[in-house]
Amino acid sequence: MHSQLDIYLKRIEVELRALPGEQRSSELAEMRQHLDSMIQAYRELGYTEADSVTYAIQQFGNSRQVGRKLVKATTTRRHFATGRKLCLTAWWLFIVSLAMPACTVFGGVMRGYACAVIVLFGSMPYSTFIGAVYYHAFGVANLWLLFYPLLTLRIVSRKARCVSTAVSALAAILVATLWTSSGWCIGFYTWIASYTLTAIGSAVIALDGVRSANKKRFAV
Amino acid sequence: MGRDLTRGDMPALVLAALATNPAHGYAIARSIEEKSGRAFHMKEGTLYPVLRTLEADGLISGEWEVQQSGPARKVYRITERGLSELASRRRDWDDYAAIMQALLGGKSDAQPA
Numbered sequence: 001m002h003s004q005l006d007i008y009l010k011r012i013e014v015e016l017r018a019l020p021g022e023q024r025s026s027e028l029a030e031m032r033q034h035l036d037s038m039i040q041a042y043r044e045l046g047y048t049e050a051d052s053v054t055y056a057i058q059q060f061g062n063s064r065q066v067g068r069k070l071v072k073a074t075t076t077r078r079h080f081a082t083g084r085k086l087c088l089t090a091w092w093l094f095i096v097s098l099a100m101p102a103c104t105v106f107g108g109v110m111r112g113y114a115c116a117v118i119v120l121f122g123s124m125p126y127s128t129f130i131g132a133v134y135y136h137a138f139g140v141a142n143l144w145l146l147f148y149p150l151l152t153l154r155i156v157s158r159k160a161r162c163v164s165t166a167v168s169a170l171a172a173i174l175v176a177t178l179w180t181s182s183g184w185c186i187g188f189y190t191w192i193a194s195y196t197l198t199a200i201g202s203a204v205i206a207l208d209g210v211r212s213a214n215k216k217r218f219a220v
Numbered sequence: 221m222g223r224d225l226t227r228g229d230m231p232a233l234v235l236a237a238l239a240t241n242p243a244h245g246y247a248i249a250r251s252i253e254e255k256s257g258r259a260f261h262m263k264e265g266t267l268y269p270v271l272r273t274l275e276a277d278g279l280i281s282g283e284w285e286v287q288q289s290g291p292a293r294k295v296y297r298i299t300e301r302g303l304s305e306l307a308s309r310r311r312d313w314d315d316y317a318a319i320m321q322a323l324l325g326g327k328s329d330a331q332p333a
């Protein structure tokens with residue numbers, strides 16, 4: 001009946017994809033009722049059906065902003081606090097592990113990076129770029145790609161969080177199992193710790209959504 | 221006077237709207253609009269993030285309730301914590317208004333040109 005309204009709510013639903021299914025349905029049902037009441041009020045003022053829907057949607061706000069703000073308000077509060085703390089710790093550890101090679105005292109850690117890069121990305125032309133700049137650049141790129149989005153909760157999609165969890169868990173397993181030298185243990189353990197914490201943190205964030213959905217489902 | 225509500229205004233206004241009666245989202249929006257004499261404008265979709273934040277903080281609670289006519293609606297109630305938060309915000313606002321009044325002054329304080 002209100003195809004314009006359905007399209008609008010569908011756009012909001014797309015933005016709410018980070019929320020568990022039941023919570024998403026609840027949010028959409030509540031917003032639909034609000035919009036239906038607004039449409040009814042405009043109808044009573046004498047507007048046509050089409051105009052009433054248009055005005056109600058305009059008054060409700062941009063679908064993308066409505067959805068994003070709702071997800072942000074839902075996810076950045078207590079639900080994600082634990083996961084976020086773990087990711088923050090991982091981020092700090094990674095910063096430390098990046099800063100350490102800069103100190104000549106920990107020169108061995110640089111070689112640790114080299115080995116980790118070789119293990120993880122053997123096909124990369126690392127031999128032609130040996131040197132601090134290359135490894136630091138690689139580390140910074142890694143930091144921004146993996147840790148920063150988790151830390152700031154830029155990854156709101158549950159699928160993206162699961163992929164990120166899997167990638168960081170795989171990285172931790174690879175570094176832990178394929179490492180053959182014990183000579184550079186500071187860098188080694190820092191890498192494992194940062195990847196593992198990221199994996200746990202992102203898993204907590206992902207599972208917390210499921211937990212809150214279950215809590216609702218089993219509530220009497 | 222016309223003024224767009226900012227994000228910081230909303231939680232206090234929602235708490236004030238719920239202080240007297242439980243209400244659903246649409247009724248809260250109408251209450252704010254009517255009490256302000258239609259001077260405040262807001263995009264009503266922005267109400268829901270505020271409601272979720274207040275719920276997460278334990279200042280309000282929302283429950284789906286079957287209505288006498290029509291489908292079930294989510295009705296929000298202010299909690300004890302919400303009432304004390306509202307009282308605190310009212311005190312803060314009174315202090316702020318008193319300071320602004322003192323700073324801006326009335327007509328009697330204006331210097332002749």
